[in-house]
Amino acid sequence: MDQVDIEALVDWAYRVQCVDRVVGLVRGQSMPPLGMRSSTDVMVSFAALGVRVDSSPRFVAAMGATAQDDALVIHDAVMRLLPEAFGLVVAHAKGGSRPPWHGLDAEALVADTDKRGRVRLLREHFRPIACCLRHRVDPALVEFSRAQYIVWWEALNALAGELRGQLVDSYPLPPSAAREPWLLPPLVYVEERFGMPLDTA
Template identity: 25%
Template structure:
C-alpha cells in the first residue's frame, strides 16, 4: 500500500477526483456529488435515478476518495478554540499584548476542503502587531492636550496610540485557524488508519505551530 501525506491525500480527494462528480448527459448525480451535497446541507436528499438511467460507472470516483470525503464530513462544523488554554500557544511572547479574550470558532469541514482545493496551508504569518497614532477624521493624528502654536503643547500633551494592522487579535485569529486545520488533519490521518484499500494516510508534514520556531522578520 502507498503511503501518502494527509495534505496530498486531501488534494487528490477534492481536486483530482472532483472531475468525476457527475455523469454528463443524464441529470444524474453519482455517489461523489451526493456526498458533496450531504457535506454542504448536513443531511441526505433522495436523488435516486430512474432504473433506465444508471449512468457511466467510469465517472465514479475512487472508493478511497469517497472514504476520505466521508471522514472529512465527520469533522466539526463548530470547533471552538478555548482562549484561556490556547492563548499562550498561539501568541507566545506576544501573549502580554492580548488585553481581552477572543471567541474563536471555525468550521473544520469547510476549512479542510478549502485548503485542499487551494493546495496550500492556511496563512498564519500575517506579521507582527504594530502601533500607530490615533488618526482623526481629517487624517491628522489626534492630540490629547492643548496646542499653543507650532510644536507648542501643554504639559503632558501626547498622541494616543492604537493598534494598526495586524492587530494582536488578527495575529491570534490567523494562528488559531492554522492550528484548527492542523489538528483536523492529524485526527483525519488517525481515523483513516486501516480504512483505505490502496493508501495509508500519513500524519501531516506541516508543523503544528510554526510560529513557535519560525524566525520572525525584523520590523
C-alpha cells in the same frame, strides 16, 4: 502501499479526483450533502422513488463514478468533520494552500508618533516631505488566523488517524506541516506595546 502525508491525500481527493463534484453529480444537485439530510428529506425521496437511496461511497462508485475508491473514502471521512474544520480542510485542499497564520490583513504601516502623539515628519529645508512609518500588527487578527490554522491542522491529524487501514493504495501519515509554525525560527518581531511577546508573534 505508499505512505502519504494526509495533506497530500486530501489535496489529491479534492483537486485531482474532484470527489465532491463526482458525488454531487451522482446524488443530484438538489440533494443535501451526506450527513445533512433530514428524516423528512429521506421520506420524501423514498416516496418519490419507492426505494431507500443508499448514499454511501461504495454505492456512488457502483453508479459509475470516476473517482477512485480511496478518494470516496477520504471524502466520507471529511464529511464527518465539524463544520468549521470541514470548511477549512476542503477550501485549502481545493486551493492547494494552507491557512495563513499571520495574514496580511493583520499587518499595517502606520504613521509613527512621538510621546505626545504628534506625527514624526521627515523635513527638507524645514518643509515636511514625508511622515515616518512603522509596522504594526493587530494581535486579535493574528490570534484568529492562528486559531484557524490549528483547527485545520488538528482536523488533518484526526483524518490521518481515522483513515489508517481504510485506504487501498495509501497509508496516511500525520501532517508534515508544523502544528505551530510561528514558533519556528525566524521569529516575527512585534512591538512590545501591542502586548505580544516575541515567541508568540
